[in-house]
Amino acid sequence: MLRQYELVERVKAYNPEADEALLNRAYVYTVQKHGTQKRASGDPYFSHPVEVAGLMTELELDQDTIITALLHDTVEDTLATVEEVERLFGPDVARLVDGVTKLSKIEAMTESERAAENLRKFLLAMSEDLRVLLVKLADRLHNMRTLHFIKSEDKRRRIARETMEIYAPLAERVGMYEYMREMQLLAFEQLEPEAYATITGRLAQIRSSEGGQVDAIALSIKQALAEAGLKVEVSGREKHPYSIWKKMAERHVSFEQITDIMAFRVIVDSVEECYRTLGVLHQTWQMIPGRFKDYISTPKSNGYRSLHTALIFENSMRMEVQIRTRGMHETNEYGLAAHWSYKQGGVRPDGEVRWLRDLIEIVDASHDAEELLEHTRLAIYQDRIFAFTPKGALHQLPKGATPIDFAYAVHTDLGSMAVGAKINGRHVPLRTPLGNGDVVEIIKSKNSSPQLSWLSFVVTGKARAAIRRAVRAKEREEIAAIGRKLYEEIAGRLPTKVGKKALKEAVQRLGLEDEDDLMVAIGTAKIDDRSVMEALVPGSARTITDPEDWPKQERAISIRGLTPGMGFRLADCCHPVPGDRIVGLRRPGEGVEVHAIDCLKLADGIDADWLDLSWGERSTGAVGQVRCVLYNRPGTLAEMTGIFANARANIVRLEMTGRDSLFGTYEVDIEVTDLAHLTRIVSALRASEAVATADRL
Known part of the structure; x- marks a missing residue:
């Protein structure tokens, strides 16, 4: 574990202007707050945030990010609060800590719901500041390094699966390949222990038996390039165990059938030398068709740039070669983190890429936990192809993507209006898979809408989320139209014509968001007629549905x-x-x-x-007094008296007490059976469009 002075020295080494006192205070704060807490390994808990902060110093991140790494678990696991963090370390650190803080376990939720809610909060937080993602990835990487200390196998596998499905792909999408490879390796060890042991064992055998073959090939590559006047650095290694296992699973082949286990990296000084190096290698050794990829002219969405090719070396040995500049190499290994050093001063780097905005759109569109997880995994965990608009704009999509996926990648509205497509100038069905370099033209119509059948062939999370949202909206409109017809029939049975004001109040009484929600609730039979009537005119349901109980004007007061x-x-x-x-x-x-x-x-x-x-027990019949303010237009007085008639309330006295160009005020004495009868009448008056206000005097 890093000691306090060691951590500060690391930060000061690349950022001499860092606030040493603030860093020391953060270190002491996390030690004090975590106190005697222990990790599964038996180490003090504060060793974890200190190690996460150490990982951040390796990326040379700014001071606020280092402090956030030190404090990232204090709010969740101690008595510390976000307000206290803000007071001691400032609003920026408090915001970052709040973003990184994991959700507490909610026992009532299923595992998938907990994962989805955690992911939802995480994505929204990192959309505000990508440093949240960088700290979170370092947090997960260190947890994976100590995962073997957890005794429960089920818990280890759950954490490993979440890492493999969410955090490793996120690391890849922001170009942090070092983090991605180590997370995948550690998760692979837990999820497929037999395969892990077999592949790592075979790689160890190859390493011991080859007698320095990797170094020999690297030297041959360097010599061939030196003869062409190129000064380069060459390094070689076996491929990543998880990458080998994945290729075995995808191709259904054995370990012996994997021929390109070795990979070599060539570092040059300029982009021009990248292409010169490629030419020399292709002239010296035979290239394998279909394996060349130019990520310099068309970078990956995470900013990754490199030339990839595959060659056949002596004895028919296959090998992969990556060619890049030093700047590309730094960016490729640490992605956005390489851009967001302490020099950035908290400015959002140019590397914040479009897929992140797509993820946030997916969060908004997903209906439930399962959909959110499905759409997000689709968005971050697929190999990519490149396709172009007719004007030459480049879009990256997963393998197997269709014109519908392409349309939604360009713009959600374009996807919703798609009716046809052309690929390379030729009309094709909308379910046609796209190939690398295809030029795609979307034919659209303002009168079209997304079809449910599209879900059977689209592959991007953004497209699936948008289609499902549109289909649900269309179904909701149809249900709301049915509900509105039923509502009109229900309102017609009330003792008064119901106005917009009464409808708005009814929505509030029923705890709904708006009028459309009410119509949908009626259309789906979630609310019965009596409840709707009672919400519109309180006290009306019993009176209208039970004619036997209509008030009779007999006076028997005791x-x-x-x-x-x-x-x-x-x-x-x-x-x-x-x-x-x-x-x-x-x-x-x-x-x-x-x-x-x-x-x-x-x-x-x-x-x-x-x-x-x-x-007395049988007291019925008395005179209640009501003041009504009516809108000054024809028919309002008749509507008011009609309400009294429908409620079986005899008018004893009616007097106009005021009138102007807009309103007329009336005081009315009416015979009622009891207080409940009078209250129902006042409610009916208030619900009427003819009545501005109604109150008992």
Whole structure:
């Protein structure tokens, strides 16, 4: 484990202006916060973030990234908070730490859902700042280096599988091939232990028996190039064990049938010398047709640039040769990290590539955890081909991609409007696989839409996500149209014509996002008629669906708390109705005046005896008073009185108390059975397009 002064010295070696005190504070902070926590290896837990920070210094990343690496687990695994990190180390570090922080395990979720949510947060965070990705990759690499200390085989395999399917491809997509190769090797050892042991064993045998053959071939290549006047560096190695196993699986061949196990790298000084070197090699040894790739004129999406060729050496031995400049080599091994050194000052490097934007679009389009994982793996874990638009714009796609994949790669709208395609000027079916160098022209129509059948042949995650989203949107529109027809039938059974205001309030009462959500819920029978009616006009469902319960205007009021034979009257100031809390006022020589408990008149200090009263069990029938503000247009008064009629409420008094060019105000006394009856009437009034406001007086 790196000691404190060693870490600081590493940073100061390439960035003399680094804040030594801040780096020391971050080191001490992570040691203190992780305290006595231990890793599966038995080492102190803080050794992990220190080693991750060490990996970041090897890439010569800026000071904030080093501090983020030191603190990346504090928020998740200790009592530290993002706010505390921001206060001590600044907003940039806090943002990066928050982005790298892994989600806590959510036991209610399935393994795939946890992985998807973790990936979703990770992708969104790294879209804001790619340093989040760099720290996360270093974090995963160090965890893989210590994976063998975990006792549970299932847990080791789960972590290895996640590394192989997500993190190694991500490392490859940003050009960090060193990280990718080591992650793949360590994951391969856990996932296929027998194959790993066999291949590494065979490679060791070849290494011991060849007697320096790799060095001899490298020397032959160097001598051939020196005779042509080229000064180069040549290195050779066996191919990566996982790469060999993958080729064996794809080609269904044995280890003995793999002929190009050796790979050589030639480093030159300029791009011109790359092509001169290629010419010399092809003149000296026979090239294998179909194996030449020019990633200098057409770089990979992660910025990788190199010439690849395969040659037949003596004794029919096949070998792969990569030719590149020193600058290309640095970029190829560490990708975006090579661009984002401390000199960048946090500026987003030019290497932030288009596939990352596509990943973010996939996050937005994916419907659930399984779709997100499927689409993301498609986007980051496939070999590439190159295809061109008619104007010469280059697009990289996975092998097996079709014109539909190409259209979505150009623009989502182009993919959605595609109806046909031409490849190299010839009309072809939309399911035709593209080849390297094809010129693709998409024929489009504004009236077309994505077809569900396209999912059977598209291969890119972006295309699959966009097609599924479009198909779901179309299905939703159809369901919403059915729901709207059902809604109109439901609204027609209400005691009033429902306006936009009532509909908006109903959506809120039902906990839905918008009107379309309501129509979809009705169309899919997720909400029944009664619930819709009750949301539109509270209290209406029982009244309308049970005609037997319609209020009858019989007056049978009894009051508890009065002496037998004592007279009473309901106060005109508050018009109490059965269901209101009531109180009685008794004056000498007069009967009892019954008020609602919240009557404003009671607050005036009335000189009378107060009686605690309540309604009798069968009290029905009283006069309620309502104030309505109607829009000043023909028919609104008729609609208001129609609401009273539908609710079986007899009008006792109707008086206009105000009018202007826009509104008319009315006070209405109506006979109701009880408070619930009055409340339903007020709700129906408020739901009407004719009524601006309605309140009980």
